[in-house]
Every structure is written in structure tokens, then in C-alpha cells.
Amino acid sequence: MEARSRNLPVLAPPMFDKENYQAWAVKMQAYMEGCDYWEAVEDDYEVAALPDNLTLNQIKNHKEMKTRKAKAKAYLYAAVPPAIFSRIMVCESTKTIWDFLKAEYQGDEMIKSMKVLNLVREFERLQMKESETIKEYSTKLIVIANKERMLGTDLSDNRLVQKILVSLPERYEATIASLENTRDLSQIKLAELVRALQAPEQRRSRRLKGSVEDALRAKVQHSSEGKEKKWKGKKGSDSKSEVAAGCRKQRRKIFSMQALCWLVDSGYTNHMTSDKKLFRNLDKSIKLRVRIGNGEYLAVEGRGTVAMKSCAGIKLISDVMYVPEID
Incomplete structure (x- = not known):
């Protein structure tokens, strides 16, 4: 395990650029703690002189304590630009360096x-x-x-x-x-x-994406139809053109039908309708209030999925509000 840790790359200490001292201090403290050198900064302990008749364990501990203090100071030197280094190089201990930076850049x-x-x-x-x-x-x-x-x-x-x-x-x-x-x-x-507020955002994004895709398909279809007419002129009847024209008529019909009871909401949270017959399924336990364009609040008596007929088949629209009072 120890041999493996020696092979791991050593991360460079976070650099202090004279700005945002608080954020740098948090990063630097975490870095020192991760390297097991924070004790040398926080406590500023003294390394006692070696006594006579030393044991191997005492020699090892003495060396580790001196090395920890030296490395802590080296990391602080490496974390500051030359202009700051020239001011802290005279500090004797790591704690003195740390306190100087705190007083200088955090302020009173x-x-x-x-x-x-x-x-x-x-x-x-x-x-x-x-x-x-x-x-x-x-x-x-x-x-x-x-x-x-x-x-x-x-x-x-x-x-x-x-x-x-x-x-x-x-x-x-x-x-x-x-x-x-x-x-x-x-x-x-x-x-x-x-998370709760992201849900309507995602529904709105899907609706807008679908509208863009429909517009692009209609544009491509219109362009293709124009090219066919250019080559075929008025000779005979073109079945593809008839189908495209039928689709366009049907699409206009979809958005014009139920004009008195269907509100398509392209920029807000939900679609609304007062026609209960349009719902494929309806959850009547949903009881809300919504504000419409004139500032009036209306009661929501449920929410569900509406089925609409289009030239491509049955179109299901989810999360539609049932608002009986819509004129």
C-alpha cells in the first residue's frame, strides 16, 4: 500500500493570486490536511533536540516532524507569486506565514x-x-x-x-x-x-423542440412540392402534392378546431381546455388555480392526456389542464 502511494502523482498546491483569499484558504487547508502537514501550520510545534541513547523509533519520529514542518513551509512558498514570497520569506515558521497572509488579505x-x-x-x-x-x-x-x-x-x-x-x-x-x-x-x-421546478422546464423544452421540428418538416415539404411543380407543370394530377395539400388543410383544421374551448400555451407551463370530452384520461384529484393573460385566476379541475386527430394519426398531448371556466 505504501509503495503504491509513492507512485501516485502529487497534486500541486492551489495558487493564491491576491484575490478571493477566503476560497484559497479553504482549498489550501484541505490540501495541507490531505498531505498530513496541517498540524505543522495550525499548532506550530517545536521539534525538541535529540537526547542521548536514542532509539530507532525516536530518530524516525524526530525526522518526520522536521520534514513535515519543512514541507508545509515549502508548499506555502510554492502557492504564492514572487511578489508575496519576497514578503513572507523572512517569516520563521509556517504559522507565522499563514497568519501574515490572513491578516494581509482577509482584512479586519x-x-x-x-x-x-x-x-x-x-x-x-x-x-x-x-x-x-x-x-x-x-x-x-x-x-x-x-x-x-x-x-x-x-x-x-x-x-x-x-x-x-x-x-x-x-x-x-x-x-x-x-x-x-x-x-x-x-x-x-x-x-x-x-428538481420540482425543472420538470415544467423540460416539458416546455420538448414542446418547443417539437414545434421547431414540425416547422422544418413543413418547410422541406413545401420546397419539395415547389420542385415537383417546376418539373411537371400542370400536366395531370400529382398524388404526392394532393397528399401534402391535404396535410396542410388538416393541420390548419387541428389548430382552428375547438377555438372556443382550447388554449395552446406555447411559452408557459401547461396547455388548458374546457372540453372534457377531449381527455383520454383525466386525474380529477388535481385542484389548482392558474392565471390567464387578462390577470384573472381560474380553477383547475384536473389534469390529463388529450387525444387530437392529425394527418399523421392520433396525437397525444400530456399534462393538459381541465379548466371548465375558459370561455
Whole structure:
């Protein structure tokens, strides 16, 4: 086992670039602990002189303690740029070096308080953009929280959950309403909330992807039809053109039918319909409220899968809300 560890590559210590001292200090301490040299920095023990009548074990321990202190100092020297090295090279011990860097770059309590205040302001002002995903937005909040924690201020996961819930765009309202009816939001974990909010994002992404693919197919079909007409002119009847024309008529029919009771939601969380007959299956236990374009809230009496007839066959649309009050 010992022979194998000697063959493992030794990682270089994390470099300090005069910026973000707190993050570097955490990395450097973890590095020293992993190499078993942190004791030489933290305790700054003295290596006693060797007594007479030494045993082999005493000689070995004495050598290990001296080597540990020397390597700890060498790693600190290697982790700083030349400008900083010229200032710490006169320090006698590793603890003196560590304390100098802490005092020089972390600052006193007043400076730490100002840094914490700036991070709190950044945290409170941050709002989720329309172009962002919930994963990207939550990552920004976690980065700020970790910076505060390194400065000694604890920002709990519960506070992050509250921040996310009050700063989300309107497209997440249906999902939040569902969570309010089924979960205790004061007890929900951050990772669990992020997963729950990712589900409507993924459904929306699939719908948008499908719309793009349909548009591309229609464009290719239109281009092919134009080429056929160019070669065949008006001679006779072209069965392929007739089929394409029939598909286009059918597609127009799909989006025009049920005009008074079918709302296609291309940018938000769910489709909605007031026609109960369209549902292939319907879960009536879902009871929510949704806000429509005019700001009015309507009651949701269930959610299920709707079957629509198209030129390609029966089209199933999942996660459709049953809202009887849609005009």
C-alpha cells in the first residue's frame, strides 16, 4: 500500500493570486490536511533536540516532524507569486506565514463586514431572468451563499428556498401553486425544489423542440412540392402534392378546431381546455388555480392526456389542464 502511494502523482498546491483569499484558504487547508502537514501550520510545534541513547523509533519520529514542518513551509512558498514570497520569506515558521497572509488579505472585522454587506445586497437584488433556467439561477444564489459562509455568515438552505420562491417569473406559478397544495414549503429542501421546478422546464423544452421540428418538416415539404411543380407543370394530377395539400388543410383544421374551448400555451407551463370530452384520461384529484393573460385566476379541475386527430394519426398531448371556466 505504501509503495503504491509513492507512485501516485502529487497534486500541486492551489495558487493564491491576491484575490478571493477566503476560497484559497479553504482549498489550501484541505490540501495541507490531505498531505498530513496541517498540524505543522495550525499548532506550530517545536521539534525538541535529540537526547542521548536514542532509539530507532525516536530518530524516525524526530525526522518526520522536521520534514513535515519543512514541507508545509515549502508548499506555502510554492502557492504564492514572487511578489508575496519576497514578503513572507523572512517569516520563521509556517504559522507565522499563514497568519501574515490572513491578516494581509482577509482584512479586519470591518472589512469582512463590508464584504458580507455587499454580498447580502447582491443576493437580495438578484432576480431570475426570462432566459435563465432554474439550475442556472439557483447556482448563482449558491455561489453567493458560499462566499458569505466563508466570511463567517451562515446563509441557510431555507433562506435560499424562500428567495427562489419569491423571485421566479410568472411561468412557474402553476408549479408553485401545486407545491403549496401538496407540500410544506417551509420544510422543502433546496435540491428538491430545484428538481420540482425543472420538470415544467423540460416539458416546455420538448414542446418547443417539437414545434421547431414540425416547422422544418413543413418547410422541406413545401420546397419539395415547389420542385415537383417546376418539373411537371400542370400536366395531370400529382398524388404526392394532393397528399401534402391535404396535410396542410388538416393541420390548419387541428389548430382552428375547438377555438372556443382550447388554449395552446406555447411559452408557459401547461396547455388548458374546457372540453372534457377531449381527455383520454383525466386525474380529477388535481385542484389548482392558474392565471390567464387578462390577470384573472381560474380553477383547475384536473389534469390529463388529450387525444387530437392529425394527418399523421392520433396525437397525444400530456399534462393538459381541465379548466371548465375558459370561455
